[in-house]
Amino acid sequence: MLLISDTKGLSLSQTLDCGQCFRWTSDGQGWHGVAAGRAVHIKQYETGALEFTTLAGRQAEDDEEFWRSYFALDLDYPAMLSGMCAANSSLASCVNAAPGIRVLRQQFFETLISFLISQNNNIPRIRGIVERLCTGLGEPLQPAAGASAGETYYAFPTPERIAALDEPDLDFLRAGWRSGYILDAARRVADGRLSEETLRALPTKEARELLMTVRGVGPKVADCTLLYGLGRWDAYPIDVWIRRANKTLFADHAEDAAAYLNRCTGGAAGIAQQYIFAWARENPELVADKDK
């Protein structure tokens, strides 16, 4: 068991239920899920402290370091959020909608595939497809000593495992046309045409262009991969909700909201995006109309 006390305003439920990740499930007591081959149950106390119980998979000496990084506890969110609130009053409203959100540091390949699946799709179904992908092609994780037997947890599949398949082999996902995209992405990563190391070394703009060489990766999926999977806080994914919110909240800057918000946030427009997304979904009636 691992306890992390200094969570600096993080809300576990707001963070795991804001559309940035697809493998966490609430169970009343807390949340369980898998990240980077570690299946855990996480409970948050009223003090804000997070209690981790390993269910399966890796439990290494670096556990605390890993989870601190995953939940971005190394960043000074209180300072960042007060800066955002001071910079723009509309942004302040968004932050206040769910101030406990933290942008997770997820794994690159899992993020790329998850957001390929997300296109023209709804969150419950995205979760279902990701779940089938993991149970069908991911490595089963070794149950932790003393963990109650029962559910098996799986790692996210490796690029190599997926790359070895043919498209019909992915029919069980019921992912529709996205199966071809998943396969193309996996093959590119497996054979090195798309390298995480290279992406991490490139400036955001160039990394984005490289990501968009993958079939099915457009601006939005590329930005989600950069933001959630590569820790590029300056990437600002624009989906239908954000497009409408930009017009409502930042009318003067609706066309260049990413650049404007990067100026407001010191290069963390993507983090702001997560609060704006939460606000937009809470206030659908306030969001500007759907066209344009």
Place this chain on the structure above:
DNA sequence: GTCCAGGTTTTTA
């Protein structure tokens, strides 16, 4: 039955 979902690619004018 119709509509829509954290888009992107392909086709058409």
Place this chain on the structure above:
DNA sequence: TAAAAACATGGA
């Protein structure tokens, strides 16, 4: 070059 259509699935 820009706007529409197609793309597979399943829940509301």
